[in-house]
Amino acid sequence: MRLLEAARAAWNAIRAHLLRAALTVLGMVIGVAAVIVVVAVLQGFAHTITSQFKSLGSNGLIIVPYETRRAALAGRQARLTPGDLIAIRQQVRGIEDVVPMLPMARFGGTVRYDNRSTASSITATTPAFARGGVQYPAQGRFIVPGDDATRRPVAVIGDAVIKNLSLPAHPEGHYIQMFGTWFKVVGVLNKLGTLLGVLNQDNQIYIPFETGVSLSGRSTPPEIVIQLQVARAREIDSIKSRITRVLRQRHHLQAAQQDDFKIQSSGQLIKALTKVFDIITLVVAGIVGIALLVGGVGIMNVLLVSVTERTREIGVLKSLGATRGDILLQFILEAVLLSILGALIGLSLGWGLSALVAHLVPPLAAARVPGWLVALALGFTAIVGLIFGIAPAAKAAALDPIDALRYE
Amino acid sequence: MSALPIADAAPLLELRGITKRYRMGDSHVHALQDVDLAITRNEYVAFIGPSGSGKTTLMNIVGCLDRPSAGTYFLNGKNVEDMDDTQLARIRNREIGFVFQNFNLLGRADALHNVMQPLVYRGTPLRERRRLATEALQRVGLAQRLDHLPNQLSGGQRQRVAIARALVGSPSILLADEPTGNLDSSTAQEIMAMFATLHEAGNTIVLVTHDAEVAAHAHRTITLRDGRVIGDARRATPGAA
Ligand SMILES: Nc1ncnc2c1ncn2[C@@H]1O[C@H](COP(=O)(O)OP(=O)(O)O)[C@@H](O)[C@H]1O
Numbered sequence A: 001m002r003l004l005e006a007a008r009a010a011w012n013a014i015r016a017h018l019l020r021a022a023l024t025v026l027g028m029v030i031g032v033a034a035v036i037v038v039v040a041v042l043q044g045f046a047h048t049i050t051s052q053f054k055s056l057g058s059n060g061l062i063i064v065p066y067e068t069r070r071a072a073l074a075g076r077q078a079r080l081t082p083g084d085l086i087a088i089r090q091q092v093r094g095i096e097d098v099v100p101m102l103p104m105a106r107f108g109g110t111v112r113y114d115n116r117s118t119a120s121s122i123t124a125t126t127p128a129f130a131r132g133g134v135q136y137p138a139q140g141r142f143i144v145p146g147d148d149a150t151r152r153p154v155a156v157i158g159d160a161v162i163k164n165l166s167l168p169a170h171p172e173g174h175y176i177q178m179f180g181t182w183f184k185v186v187g188v189l190n191k192l193g194t195l196l197g198v199l200n201q202d203n204q205i206y207i208p209f210e211t212g213v214s215l216s217g218r219s220t221p222p223e224i225v226i227q228l229q230v231a232r233a234r235e236i237d238s239i240k241s242r243i244t245r246v247l248r249q250r251h252h253l254q255a256a257q258q259d260d261f262k263i264q265s266s267g268q269l270i271k272a273l274t275k276v277f278d279i280i281t282l283v284v285a286g287i288v289g290i291a292l293l294v295g296g297v298g299i300m301n302v303l304l305v306s307v308t309e310r311t312r313e314i315g316v317l318k319s320l321g322a323t324r325g326d327i328l329l330q331f332i333l334e335a336v337l338l339s340i341l342g343a344l345i346g347l348s349l350g351w352g353l354s355a356l357v358a359h360l361v362p363p364l365a366a367a368r369v370p371g372w373l374v375a376l377a378l379g380f381t382a383i384v385g386l387i388f389g390i391a392p393a394a395k396a397a398a399l400d401p402i403d404a405l406r407y408e
Numbered sequence B: 001m002s003a004l005p006i007a008d009a010a011p012l013l014e015l016r017g018i019t020k021r022y023r024m025g026d027s028h029v030h031a032l033q034d035v036d037l038a039i040t041r042n043e044y045v046a047f048i049g050p051s052g053s054g055k056t057t058l059m060n061i062v063g064c065l066d067r068p069s070a071g072t073y074f075l076n077g078k079n080v081e082d083m084d085d086t087q088l089a090r091i092r093n094r095e096i097g098f099v100f101q102n103f104n105l106l107g108r109a110d111a112l113h114n115v116m117q118p119l120v121y122r123g124t125p126l127r128e129r130r131r132l133a134t135e136a137l138q139r140v141g142l143a144q145r146l147d148h149l150p151n152q153l154s155g156g157q158r159q160r161v162a163i164a165r166a167l168v169g170s171p172s173i174l175l176a177d178e179p180t181g182n183l184d185s186s187t188a189q190e191i192m193a194m195f196a197t198l199h200e201a202g203n204t205i206v207l208v209t210h211d212a213e214v215a216a217h218a219h220r221t222i223t224l225r226d227g228r229v230i231g232d233a234r235r236a237t238p239g240a241a
């Protein structure tokens, strides 16, 4: 009841000078808007990156060739081959969905259609690649086991390829030429957009793994990357060491020599990334927290001036029977309401800016303002308002009624 | 507000040896010296005296806005000296209605909300506040001006809002410090007529003025000079307006 009355009085005082109130809380507004935008964008960014790793699932492992600098200088070149793939399939139990990826032309193999040509990233892989992955056929089909077994010259292409080659919107059944061979288009991949505005993820072509192997040079075995899924998450470590043993043996590594490959688990990667984003979020939150404190000081100063301006009004209220407590409560609530007003303006501004950023930068499409952040921003600014409202409110409450009434 | 008989009533307020000193550098200014005074219910009293004689100081002490440097003050049988600031605020809220020379209305609030304000500090529910304030404004003839802001009202209307605000909580005593000081003579007449009506309705009124003509409306005149009471005259037949 008393709180409600004090809040009403505080709100009326704010409403009387709405423009001044808005200027007073500018620090709050900017602080809150900044935290909202930064956290929303960070979350969007983290979401985009982790979702790409998540396509592997938390049980996923990636094996990539890796050579220490010393070994590389010694002229050795790390590689994983289809032979390694077969060995892992046969000798390591507890794994499923072993997906080899053979980069045929990582940064642009020439692709022709009619008399037009373009450069695309071409990868040979198996049907399992599309299972639960980020890329799946939006039209037609992905590579099927039959394609792989009989080394069919078929291709699943990305949206950018269609555009670059001016293929029909439904290009299934048309033929494109790569590595001197004609490939029949059997499917079109879903659109992924551009990563960080640079890397077009839709300029991709997938062909059957065995088709790719047969096309690569016969003299040296092709170099591949292997993705696989562990059946049970708790076996990840034992399976990693088993794979390590198999590959070291196949690569004839001496005990003193280091691995010439790396086994990364997607769970680990996501965890590491999440940690980095959490730290960035914390640092930003800390900086913004300081900004909000500065905003609180601004509110305090304006309210101190306002108390002086309203000395006479306070005297009148006291003559009508307002106690120190009534005046104290009214001015503290005025500070809190001002802060919350600033937070609300900042929230909407930050929300709008985040939406704008998400709209302009597609990889940040997942940018969103989390509920906990809204609650935190409101709660924190309210507390800041409360703390910085104490000094002006105490000043107002302590005014002597006679002196206040006589104030000119 | 019931009209109590004037005679034989226990005093509503009683001041004994009230002194108020202000420090001015090394010396003291005696705004009030050894004032003894008793006022009973339904009296209409004027404090009169030249400027600087201590009228306002006395009224502020009577209204519990200020504390004396020495002396005792009983209001409704209670010793005000023992009270803390919160209790004094409560007394001001329930027992006292102030009317000031410069009206002292809340500039952002309309007439209705100005009059409702004292009831806020009593915890009167909103609807009841609105009803009582509307009634009080009707009594001062401003029923048509409820939603006017002070700067949309004339001086006389503002003072009537202030009177309605002083009356809305049915206080024991109405204290008016130079209530006509900022008004032209015909508006001043209206306000003085209103005080007469309020007195007839049973209110206790203390009027502070330096103007003998204004003081003539009261039934009792207490004259102050240099902080001392130098005269206390009752009239059998109050002066005509
Ligand atoms: N706060 C104060 N500090 C110092 N002197 C004061 C103060 N208030 C009043 N006085 C002095 O007390 C005397 C009485 O003042 P006041 O009660 O206002 O007189 P009146 O209302 O009769 O004109 C004056 O001499 C005035 O200067």
Ligand SMILES: [Mg+2]
Pocket (backbone or CB within 6 Å): B055, B056, B057
């Ligand atoms: Mg005076």
